[in-house]
Amino acid sequence: MLKKPKIARGTRWAGYVCSLFGWLALSNIALAGDVSREQFFSSTLGYDYPYTIYLPDGYDTAATTPYPVVYLLHGSFGNERDWATRGNLPQVADRLIEAGHLPPAVFVMPGSRSWWVDGHNEAARSAFFNDLLPHIETTYHVGTTRPLRGVAGLSAGGYGAVNFALERPDMFAAAAALSPASYVPVPPSNSSANRHPAFLNEQGQFDRALWEQLNYTAHLEPYRLQVTPRPNAEHSDTPPVPLYISAGRSDVYDAEFHARQLRQAMERIQLGQVRLDLYPGGHTWRVWRASLPAALNFMFQHVGASVEPIGE
Template sequence: MKLPHCSYRCHALLTALIGWLTLSTHSLASEVEHHQFFSPTLGYDYPYSVYLPDNYDAQATDAYPVVYMLHGSFGTDRDWVARGNLQQTADRLIRAGFIPPAVYIMPGSRSWWVDGHNEPARSAFFNDLMPHVEATYHVGQERRLRGVAGLSAGGYGALNFALERPDLFAAVAALSPASYAPLPPRNSSAWRHPAFLDEQGQFDRELWETLNYTAYLEEYRLSVTPRGTEEEGDFSPVPLYISAGRSDVYDAEFHARLLRQAMERIQPNDVRLDLYPGGHTWQVWRASLPAALNFLFQYVGQPNTVAATEETPAQEVSAEESPDEVSG
């Protein structure tokens, strides 16, 4: 029987769709698992999600690089996979040969990744999570094999972790970091987050200023800056990737530029800022994630942590918008 013209067209579209779905399903050979373990620091179970690359081999000769991905304010350990397309993005970049197979750890926290008024999240990360991960998975236990990244409040946390402990991380990525100086904007969730609320339920300004990245800059500078012709810094700088939406309701572009300016005084060739159309949304973070991962793996997993060859200017990249803003 001769099919009408539209049927041929529908048949072709259906065939193409089936092929695309088959290819997409086949391509997601990585695994994402959700786990928890008892944290002595917290006094309760610490949740985390883990991405394991295709053909993950716990007995491989070489350990895998590991990247810690921190969620935003009031987020969960599942956000990067459920909303950030972490699995699809990592799979695609690995298949294309842009980044190596790596393990991604996505921890959950009730805090802003600080030892705040509600929980000692920072201490739990360093004292409990990292040792647990390194004992459970075949990941590197040296600086060159570790990276840290985060969005919004997670960007705040990732930046602080790298500045406080440059001995632990080869690179850091902060997407729309909620690293506001000197104080967060009035519409930021920091003003109502339990991490920064004192016993009277008031925002603790002193705690914010004590824990913000600005408090780490001088000690970080001294640890990574050579002093004299024969004396080197304790560690090489931790290269920093920053992204922000140009219509961010928390004025993230302004604060990202302040952050870049502060960091360029210390490490002028190791800072990159990308600017995207859009707000404080997952569209912006999904759009900037490939660039962030590509940046991280210029350093993470390399034989030695090296500085970028030249400064990369701020870039503008298109990103579609939808109303899914997240507290920052």
């Protein structure tokens, strides 16, 4: 008769420990948000519009309230995968949501061939507002009103985020610009803006007039008029958009100087609603990864702040 083999006590405990760690690993995976790359046909562009999307753990299409949504814009010659693969957005979002610093939120990381402008190569700004936002808001259970929207970006994406917030303060509750390429009066000679198809005219030359027409300085006065209370009014119809700015102290494009200029211009309009953080480093992902948690924490003091928690 065969006897049942005896399992040593140490071996048995090792099995329990392995099972426990395996369960914990699976639990960590289950708690993570879902990241996927998607696309849809853009009638403005005439071709497919790509984007990467982060959906928080437990994302529920039947939730009683829609999810806050932040649009994250990539930099010059970047793509829709950058924030997820190089910027650590999924890991940062997971950590901040789990810690309770952020509510469960959706992050949309669109792709563009432009500087988020209607430039010489594509109508990126129009495609963002006319095609991407309606697509996201009909496809996913996200906010469709100002209190539940934010916009952020790095470098050229920071340029775009600032412009979007100034042009449409009625649409965004907060904005963040990491090392924004919002150069005044024109980009430095080493900036890729000087050779980017968005700003090259038919002769292949940098279009200074277009740059000045599209840069944030052209939007400041219309923005001020929108967000400043009229005489005898306590509040304006459209509140100012709180703005987070960051830059590396050794940025090769002198981003610290231009970030300070941007802060000063914005503080003249909305004192106390602009924050500037400076980090050691240059125009690199190291700086952007370092400043992303602070940027999101700042934004979510306003995005979704007046909305009841998502749930049954």
